[in-house]
Amino acid sequence: MNKILENHFRIPAGMVEIKGPQSFTAESGFFRFGPLTHCYGRRWTECAKKSELSHDSASSVRSKGGVCFLPFDLQEIVDGLRYERYISGEANQRVGSLARAVYYAIRPLLPVGLRRYAQRRALRGWNHPGFPVWPVDRTVDLLLEQVLLLAMEARGLQEIPFIWFWPDGSTGCITMTHDVETKAGLRFCEELMQMNERYRVPASFQLIPGARYCATLDDVAGIRGRGFEVNVHDWKHDGAMFSSRQAFLEASARVQGCVEEWNVKGFRSGALYRNPDWISEMKIAYDMSVPTSGRLEAQPGGCCSLFPWFFATPSDTAHDRNAGSVLEIPVTMTQDYSLFHVLQEYSLSTWEAELAEVLNGNGLASFIVHPDYIRGNREQRLYLSLLEQISRLRSDHKVWVAAPAEIHQWWSLRAGMTLVRMGDGWCVEGEGSERASIAWARRSEEGLYFKVDQVVSAEGELYSES
Ligand SMILES: [Zn+2]
Known part of the structure; x- marks a missing residue:
């Protein structure tokens, strides 16, 4: 299951370890994971006993011996979103209230202009409750970030290097x-x-x-x-x-x-x-x-x-x-x-x-x-x-x-590159690596943020961290 984190972030293999549960619910369903993320798929039977959508499945995450135990199979959950397996009439309606809840949870973070748009759209009626969330839904990205953070916590890592997303x-x-x-x-x-x-x-x-x-x-x-x-x-x-x-x-x-x-x-x-x-x-x-x-x-x-x-x-x-x-x-x-x-x-x-x-x-x-x-x-x-x-x-x-x-x-090139240790630091190996940058995912009070090595953006760092 580590593969999905390693493929998305291109972190060194084996640096963190995540595992899924032994037993799963028979049915797939929507559930909450962390304050801002909603997911779709099967869950650990123990955690699914608390079935109401307001229950945060993140409270069922355990760590032992440096391994992070999740209450679901991360690859299955990510595929459920990427392959749109959450689409079905009844299921889509059921998540409506959750999507709304998530929208109102992130609303204070939205710029005023964006908020006005959300409101206007809602008034016009097209923004019916449902999933994905308007206007930008980055549930998969947030989920992967959140799991990486939990996996780093389990290993006691403050930071982890990865191959930056763009050349x-x-x-x-x-x-x-x-x-x-x-x-x-x-x-x-x-x-x-x-x-x-x-x-x-x-x-x-x-x-x-x-x-x-x-x-x-x-x-x-x-x-x-x-x-x-x-x-x-x-x-x-x-x-x-x-x-x-x-x-x-x-x-x-x-x-x-x-x-x-x-x-x-x-x-x-x-x-x-x-x-x-x-x-x-x-x-x-x-x-x-x-x-x-x-x-x-x-x-x-x-x-x-x-x-x-x-x-x-x-x-x-x-x-x-x-x-x-x-x-x-x-x-x-x-x-x-x-x-x-x-x-x-x-x-x-x-x-x-x-x-x-x-x-x-x-x-x-x-x-x-x-x-x-x-x-x-x-x-x-x-x-x-x-x-x-x-x-x-x-x-x-x-x-x-x-x-x-x-x-x-x-x-494709980035998918073939690897981060390898060199002395005290790291370097990127593989075809096209001359355009690659090493980035760091770091833990902070607010969660995970990214820092790219040796990148100076013209206008400060407005877009270089998240
Ligand atoms: Zn066309």
């Missing part, structure tokens, strides 16, 4: 992606590429091969020739690809053909319709179909994480997920479509509030902006100010702005 000591990451929905959108790509070039923002364009404008190799070459990335966007974008096993097998074989013909690596489904278990079977390097908090999406749910993560391969039983299986690069930001047509908003407020949350968690901010929806003057102006903001975050706050393929490459 060159970057404080967080931003990626821009464009899904091309129509012929008109395809025609607008030229202008969109010019806008991105003006601010030196790399981006990927997802093209539909099997319907609508039926993207050709020429379309692919035109975009790639300008230095932008291309990925496959569904097969026909008709909402059918994940509707049945048969439909999925047929469409994914077609997508596979395109991945090879176009020589691309990534995929995103139409309208983020998805089945995480099936995505893990696709022969692609990375997927971008799972939202972090999909409250405004056609298919609700979300993986509750601000970091990329590897799917398990079908034969994986050892929890040793690593480079080689499909990487999920989750959609963490509100889509332009939802911004304009659901929230009816033409300002940067929501995006700025989300960016602040995501980058404070040192996470990935991944945008979907459609060429189809930003052709109007008002929308173009808004997009240009977003690009300006991204460019400022890169220069002033040392945020890494990268295309999805670069993120995939980095995350």
Whole structure:
């Protein structure tokens, strides 16, 4: 079970040890772990006797001989969130009151602007009680941090080194992606590429091969020739690809053909319709179909994480997920479509509030902006100010702005790196380690915080600690 901590943080193997219980409840359910985290899955039978949601399962954690004993299987709980196994009508309603409780618990920590948005949304009625929590749900990340903290306590460690999440000591990451929905959108790509070039923002364009404008190799070459990335966007974008096993097998074989013909690596489904278990079977390097908090999406749910993560391969039983299986690069930001047509908003407020949350968690901010929806003057102006903001975050706050393929490459390299002792200190070994930084997870009165070695951010350390 240590593997999940070691894979996420890239801490030295064996430095902490966690174990799950011997006996589990028969049923999965929602439960609380720590003041801010709610989870879904099976629990230790003893701890589950106190079944009310207000009971904090963290009080059942024990430590003995340097080992931290958890009242659940950490990998199972994290998978329950990442693979959206918590989704089912009845279960989703039951957690409503808990999600609300969690929201009110963290409310004092939210910036005023964000709070106002939460309130306004609630008044409009779309923010119905449920899970994940709006606007950013980082339950998986918080859970992993909390367990690392408990495991360090069990070993009596004040600090532990790990390989920092992003290359060159970057404080967080931003990626821009464009899904091309129509012929008109395809025609607008030229202008969109010019806008991105003006601010030196790399981006990927997802093209539909099997319907609508039926993207050709020429379309692919035109975009790639300008230095932008291309990925496959569904097969026909008709909402059918994940509707049945048969439909999925047929469409994914077609997508596979395109991945090879176009020589691309990534995929995103139409309208983020998805089945995480099936995505893990696709022969692609990375997927971008799972939202972090999909409250405004056609298919609700979300993986509750601000970091990329590897799917398990079908034969994986050892929890040793690593480079080689499909990487999920989750959609963490509100889509332009939802911004304009659901929230009816033409300002940067929501995006700025989300960016602040995501980058404070040192996470990935991944945008979907459609060429189809930003052709109007008002929308173009808004997009240009977003690009300006991204460019400022890169220069002033040392945020890494990268295309999805670069993120995939980095995350795969990082998964292959190891921290090894060298004299009194540590060094990172493995391909790509010259871009890696050593970071420290340290215990404090308030919990866990991160410190990156030898990183000087231009504007103090606003985004370098959490
Ligand atoms: Zn689409």
